[in-house]
Amino acid sequence: MQSIHIKEVILHHTKVSLIAPFTTSFGTMEQKDVCLVEVVDDTGVSGWGETVTSNEPYYNEETTATTVYMLKEFLIPRLLKKEISHPNEVHDMLSFVRRNNIAKAAIETAIWDVFVKKNHTSIAKLLGGTQTEIAVGKSIGIQDTPAKLVEKVREFVDEGFKKIKVKIKPGADIAYLKAVRDAFPTIPLMADANSAYTLKDIDHLKELDSLNLMMIEQPLSHDDIVDHRILQKELTTPVCLDESVHSLDDARKAIELGSCKIINIKIGRVGGLYEAKRIHDLCMEHDIPVWCGGMLETGVGRAHNIQLTTLKNFTIPGDTAPSAHYWKEDIVTPEIVMDHGIIQVPSGDGIGYEVDRDKLSKVLISSERITEVDTTHPIPSA
């Protein structure tokens, strides 16, 4: 395979508006700043990545502004003008910076795209993914009443989604889920609490066990794997971890402890495709099924999610709904679409979709071209 040499990085700062507000236990989002990271190699091949953050540090500690800061001050200076013989190398090249995984993933994924395009293949193929179509679920934000939630669920079940995920928080949980379960006794249904509970709620959470849920996602603290073990022992409903798995090591510890039976893999949260694949492989060895989480991505991040989901152990439908569920107009072409809950994995090179520069220009605030190392911080060079 041909190596790449990074000539420049262009940061495209955008502001995008969701078609509808999305409410979780930590707040409501309607608009966000997204930085699209374009990495260009010295033969002119461009690859794309995306900061999957929101503007506030409520899901994890990062915001779009902090990812841009980390990229400019530390991550881009480490990678600019460097030769990369395989994108698997990037994770370790960036490990001198602690955490800041979403910032790392934004550029790591772009480098994967450059590398595979230059070598006339796709990210899925280079990762070893074999699934040619992927099943898709719908993540539904917290609604005002159980009846409104049931109405939404009906809409998405009719559209063919293969899994329904309902966001919950104290006060909007059991009654809401029970209403959905009563209306749809057999649909694949799960709940995501985004860390809204503690072990004090254990008896309350046990009520979930009568609802035949596929799983409860991240019920307890965002940084916990110990209390989740205690909870999992008490529940028959499988616990799935999202927020508290940032690395292969976190996944290993959670599996060894028995803190979960399922893991949600998000490329951003774990710092890129390399770590995402390693977590996937570890889970497969331990019979832990995985699925690809979503972060309300534009087409670029969504395309990376689709590429990753081609790996074999992604056996549970992901939060990779089609573009039209998020954006009036996405920035990639062709549009990401679904047919009865199935996305056909694109056969093209790279991420399988092209960034449409006309569409990008409609949400663009500014583009910043970085061609020289410009930082006052000491940066490791080898």
Ligand code: OSB
């Ligand atoms: O916890 O999975 C989550 C969105 C933002 C932050 C965290 C989460 C989510 C989602 C959205 O659930 C899923 C999607 O992209 O459709």
Ligand code: MG
């Ligand atoms: Mg989640």
